[in-house]
Amino acid sequence: MVCGKVEVIINAMVASCMSPQEIADKAGVSVSIVYRIRKGYMVKMERFGKVCRALGIPPEQAIDYERMKRFKERK
Secondary structure, eight states, X not given: OBOBXXXXXXXHXXXXXXXXXXXXXXXXXXXXXXXXXXXXXXXXXXXHHHHHHHHXXXXXXXXXXXXXXXXXXXX
């Protein structure tokens, strides 16, 4: 499971000029996954990668490693 940098994801969504549904269709995921990523929630890696590819951004630039580390420390 990974979570994204909200600012990077939103900037990419705006630059794409696509609606969340269009991004989901292009990525082959549900629109709820796009909304979860946009809100910074944890999602499965393969779905995160598909959305990043649809938005044209490298996943390594969009993954929020700091927040993932904090999440793991809380458990």
